[in-house]
Amino acid sequence: xxxxxxxxxxxxxxxxxxxxxxxxxxxxxxxxxxxxxxxxxxxxxxxxxxxxxxxxxxxxxxxxxxxxxxxxxxxxxxxxxxxxxxxxxxxxxxxxxxxxxxxxxxxxxxxxxxxxxxxxxxxxxxxxxxxxxxxxxxxxxxxxxxxxxxxxxxxxxxxxxxxxxxxxxxxxxxxxxxxxxxxxxxxxxxxxxxxxxxxxxxxxxxxxxxxxxxxxxxxxxxxxxxxxxxxxxxxxxxxxxxxxxxxxxxxxxxxxxxxxxxxxxxxxxxxxxxxxxxxxxxxxxxxxxxxxxxxxxxxxxxxxxxxxxxxxxxxxxxxxxxxxxxxxxxxxxxxxxxxxxxxxxxxxxxx
Amino acid sequence: xxxxxxxxxxxxxxxxxxxxxxxxxxxxxxxxxxxxxxxxxxxxxxxxxxxxxxxxxxxxxxxxxxxxxxxxxxxxxxxxxxxxxxxxxxxxxxxxxxxxxxxxxxxxxxxxxxxxxxxxxxxxxxxxxxxxxxxxxxxxxxxxxxxxxxxxxxxxxxxxxxxxxxxxxxxxxxxxxxxxxxxxxxxxxxxxxxxxxxxxxxxxxxxxxxxxxxxxxxxxxxxxxxxxxxxxxxxxxxxxxxxxxxxxxxxxxxxxxxxxxxxxxxxxxxxxxxxxxxxxxxxxxxxxxxxxxxxxxxxxxxxxxxxxxxxxxxxxxxxxxxxxxxxxxxxxxxxxxxxxxxxxxxxxxxx
DNA sequence: ACGTAGTGTGGGAGCGCTCCCACAAGTGAT
DNA sequence: ATCACTTGTGGGAGCGCTCCCACACTACGT
Numbered sequence: 001x002x003x004x005x006x007x008x009x010x011x012x013x014x015x016x017x018x019x020x021x022x023x024x025x026x027x028x029x030x031x032x033x034x035x036x037x038x039x040x041x042x043x044x045x046x047x048x049x050x051x052x053x054x055x056x057x058x059x060x061x062x063x064x065x066x067x068x069x070x071x072x073x074x075x076x077x078x079x080x081x082x083x084x085x086x087x088x089x090x091x092x093x094x095x096x097x098x099x100x101x102x103x104x105x106x107x108x109x110x111x112x113x114x115x116x117x118x119x120x121x122x123x124x125x126x127x128x129x130x131x132x133x134x135x136x137x138x139x140x141x142x143x144x145x146x147x148x149x150x151x152x153x154x155x156x157x158x159x160x161x162x163x164x165x166x167x168x169x170x171x172x173x174x175x176x177x178x179x180x181x182x183x184x185x186x187x188x189x190x191x192x193x194x195x196x197x198x199x200x201x202x203x204x205x206x207x208x209x210x211x212x213x214x215x216x217x218x219x220x221x222x223x224x225x226x227x228x229x230x231x232x233x234x235x236x237x238x239x240x241x242x243x244x245x246x247x248x249x250x251x252x253x254x255x256x257x258x259x260x261x262x263x264x265x266x267x268x269x270x271x272x273x274x275x276x277x278x279x280x281x282x283x284x285x286x287x288x289x290x291x292x293x294x295x296x297x298x299x300x301x302x303x304x305x306x307x308x309x310x311x312x313x314x315x316x317x318x319x320x321x322x323x324x325x326x327x328x329x330x331x332x333x334x335x336x337x338x339x340x341x342x343x344x345x346x347x348x349x350x351x
Numbered sequence: 352x353x354x355x356x357x358x359x360x361x362x363x364x365x366x367x368x369x370x371x372x373x374x375x376x377x378x379x380x381x382x383x384x385x386x387x388x389x390x391x392x393x394x395x396x397x398x399x400x401x402x403x404x405x406x407x408x409x410x411x412x413x414x415x416x417x418x419x420x421x422x423x424x425x426x427x428x429x430x431x432x433x434x435x436x437x438x439x440x441x442x443x444x445x446x447x448x449x450x451x452x453x454x455x456x457x458x459x460x461x462x463x464x465x466x467x468x469x470x471x472x473x474x475x476x477x478x479x480x481x482x483x484x485x486x487x488x489x490x491x492x493x494x495x496x497x498x499x500x501x502x503x504x505x506x507x508x509x510x511x512x513x514x515x516x517x518x519x520x521x522x523x524x525x526x527x528x529x530x531x532x533x534x535x536x537x538x539x540x541x542x543x544x545x546x547x548x549x550x551x552x553x554x555x556x557x558x559x560x561x562x563x564x565x566x567x568x569x570x571x572x573x574x575x576x577x578x579x580x581x582x583x584x585x586x587x588x589x590x591x592x593x594x595x596x597x598x599x600x601x602x603x604x605x606x607x608x609x610x611x612x613x614x615x616x617x618x619x620x621x622x623x624x625x626x627x628x629x630x631x632x633x634x635x636x637x638x639x640x641x642x643x644x645x646x647x648x649x650x651x652x653x654x655x656x657x658x659x660x661x662x663x664x665x666x667x668x669x670x671x672x673x674x675x676x677x678x679x680x681x682x683x684x685x686x687x688x689x690x691x692x693x694x695x696x697x698x699x700x701x702x
Numbered sequence: 703a704c705g706t707a708g709t710g711t712g713g714g715a716g717c718g719c720t721c722c723c724a725c726a727a728g729t730g731a732t
Numbered sequence: 733a734t735c736a737c738t739t740g741t742g743g744g745a746g747c748g749c750t751c752c753c754a755c756a757c758t759a760c761g762t
Contacts, residue, residue: 059749291643367719376742378720414718
C-alpha cells in the first residue's frame with residue numbers, strides 16, 4: 001500500500017526535475033528518455049527508467065503542450081442534430097474504430113458537438129485556439145463552412161463521406177456505388193424483374209452513388225431503367241412510407257424494393273403489409289446499414305453492411321499521417337488521400 | 352478578408368501580453384478581464400475587450416492549465432465491449448445530454464474507452480496524470496476497481512446506474528423500480544391476470560429494481576407473485592428467446608410478459624409468434640428502453656422510456672458541483688448526491 | 703602529437719498563462 | 733490632517749515541460 005510508484009496519493013506529482021535528481025542526471029536527459037530519443041546511453045536510460053518507476057512519474061501534459069506547441073489530441077466533430085449519424089450503427093461503431101486505432105497512440109479523443117449556432121461558434125473559437133492537432137469530420141453537408149475554416153487555420157482534417165466526387169479533404173467512405181449495385185444484383189439473381197428503389201436525400205453524395213449503383217446493376221443485366229421506379233425517401237421512416245405508397249400507385253406490379261436505408265425499409269414494409277403484399281413472396285425488400293432495425297424486422301431484413309468500424313480506423317490513420325506530414329515543414333502530402341472500403345450484403349429473409 | 356479578428360491565419364496567435372500592450376494595461380488586468388473578475392473598472396474592461404476583439408485573442412489552454420493546475424476537461428469513460436451501453440438509445444442520447452449541458456461551460460469532453468486491459472492501463476496512467484478535472488462513469492459493474500482508483504486519486508466522479516443501494520459515488524439513475532412497476536400496473540389495468548417477466552442480468556442493480564417494481568405492483572394489486580413467472584434473460588435477444596420458451600413451458604396460460612429490455616422482448620416475440628400466440632390478443636408484451644427496436648417491432652412495442660438525455664445533463668450538473676466543491680479546500684460536499692429521474696411508459700400496440 | 707568528427711549530457715531560455723504581493727489612488731470616519 | 737480601508741492595477745515568480753546550444757569525452761584519422 002505504501003509508496004512504490006504511487007507516491008503520496010494526494011501529494012504533488014513528481015516532476016521531470018525530481019526524476020533527474022533521483023537518477024543523478026540532468027533534466028534534458030530525462031526528457032530524452034521519456035520521449036524515446038536514441039541519443040542516450042543504455043546505462044543512463046536504465047537509471048532514468050528506474051527513477052521514473054520508483055517515483056511513479058507521469059509527464060504533465062499541459063506543460064508539454066505549452067512547451068512543444070502541440071496538444072496530442074484530436075477532435076471528432078459531430079454536426080449533431082437530426083443527422084443520421086446518431087442512428088444506430090454509425091455512431092457507436094465508428095467511435096469503436098476510432099477508439100481502437102487511437103489506443104495505440106498517445107492521442108486523446110475529444111468529442112465536439114456542432115449542432116446549434118452557439119455550439120458552432122464555440123467550435124470556431126476552439127479551432128482558432130488550435131486546441132487540437134487534427135479533426136475528424138463526419139456527415140458534413142456540401143455547403144458546410146467548416147472544411148474551409150479548417151483549411152484556413154491549417155488544421156489537418158479527415159472527412160467521412162466525401163461531399164462530392166472531387167472532395168478536397170482526405171476522406172474515408174464506404175463503397176456506396178458497390179453497395180447499391182450488390183443489392184440490386186442480388187435481387188436480379190433472385191429472379192426479381194421489377195425492382196424499385198427508395199433513395200436517400202439527393203443532396204448527399206453517398207446517396208447519389210447508391211442510385212448510380214442501382215442503375216448500373218440494372219443496365220449491366222440488360223434491363224431497362226424505369227425512372228418511375230426511383231422515388232426519394234429522404235432517409236426517414238415516414239419518407240420511406242410515402243415513397244412506398246407512391247411506388248405502389250405508379251407500378252402496382254413491382255416485385256422488389258431496394259430501400260437505401262433500413263429506416264426507410266421499415267416504412268416501406270408497413271405500407272407493403274397494409275397493402276397485403278407479403279415479404280418476400282410478393283415483394284422482396286432490401287435495406288441499407290444493417291442496423292438493429294434490420295436484424296429485428298419481421299421478416300429479418302436483407303441489408304447492405306458498411307464497415308463502419310474500419311472506416312473509423314482508416315480515418316485515424318489518415319489523420320495521423322496528415323498531422324505527421326505537417327510537422328517538419330518539408331515534404332507536403334504527396335497527393336489526395338481517399339479511402340473507399342467495400343460493403344457487404346447481409347442476406348436475410350426479406351429477399 | 353484582411354486582419355480583423357483573424358490576424359495572420361498562419362502566424363503566431365496573440366498572447367495575453369500583446370493584448371495588454373495594445374490595451375495599454377498590464378498583464379494581470381487582461382487576465383482579470385478574461386476570467387471575469389469583478390475587480391476591474393468598466394473603462395479598463397472595455398479597453399481590454401476591444402483589444403481582444405481586434406487581435407482575435409484566444410487564451411492558450413495549455414498555458415492556463417499549466418499555471419492554474421486544472422484542465423477544464425472531463426472524461427466520459429466507456430467500459431466498452433459487450434456493454435448494453437453501446438446499444439441504441441443510451442449512447443447517443445446520453446452524449447447528447449452531456450454535450451448540451453457542457454456547451455454552457457468552458458469544459459471539454461474527452462471520450463475514453465476502457466474495454467481491453469491495455470486501454471484500462473492507459474486510463475489508469477491518464478487519471479494518475481490528472482489530465483481531467485472529473486470523470487463520468489457509465490454502466491460500471493459492481494466489482495470494477497475504477498471507482499476506488501478515482502477515490503484514491505481524489506478525482507471527482509459521477510456514476511450513472513449506481514452499483515447498489517448504497518452507492519458511495521454521486522450517481523444518476525432512472526427510476527427502475529417505478530419503471531418496472533408502471534409496466535406491470537399497465538398490464539393489470541389492461542385486464543391481464545397472469546403476468547410473467549423476463550429479467551435482466553441479476554448482478555445489475557437496476558435490473559433488480561425492475562423486478563422489485565414487478566413484484567410490488569402485483570402485490571399492491573392484491574395478486575400473488577408466482578415465482579415461476581420470473582425468468583432471467585440476461586439482456587440479450589437469445590436470452591429473451593430462451594426465457595420465453597421456458598415460460599411457455601411452465602405456464603402455458605400466461606397472458607402477458609414484461610421483458611426488462613426491448614432486445615429481450617424481441618426474442619420473446621419470436622417465440623410467441625412461433626408458438627402461434629398473437630400479440631396482443633393472446634399475450635400482451637411490454638419492453639424496456641423505448642429503442643428503435645420497440646418502435647419498429649410488429650406490432651410496435653409498448654416500452655418503458657428512460658430520460659437518458661436528462662440523465663446525461665444531470666450527470667454533468669453533479670460533476671461540475673463536485674469539481675467546484677473541491678476547489679477551495681473548505682466546505683466538503685454536504686452529503687451524498689443521488690439523482691433519480693422518472694421513467695415513462697410509452698404505450699403502443701403490443702399491450 | 704594534433705586535429706576532427708562524432709556521442710552523450712547538462713542546463714538556460716522560454717512557452718503563455720495564473721497567482722499574489724505591492725502599491726497607487728480614492729473614500730470616509732475620526 | 734490622519735488613519736484605515738477599499739478598489740484597481742502592474743508585474744514578478746513560477747507552473748513543468750521541450751528545444752537547443754555548449755561542453756565534455758571518446759575514437760579515430762593523419
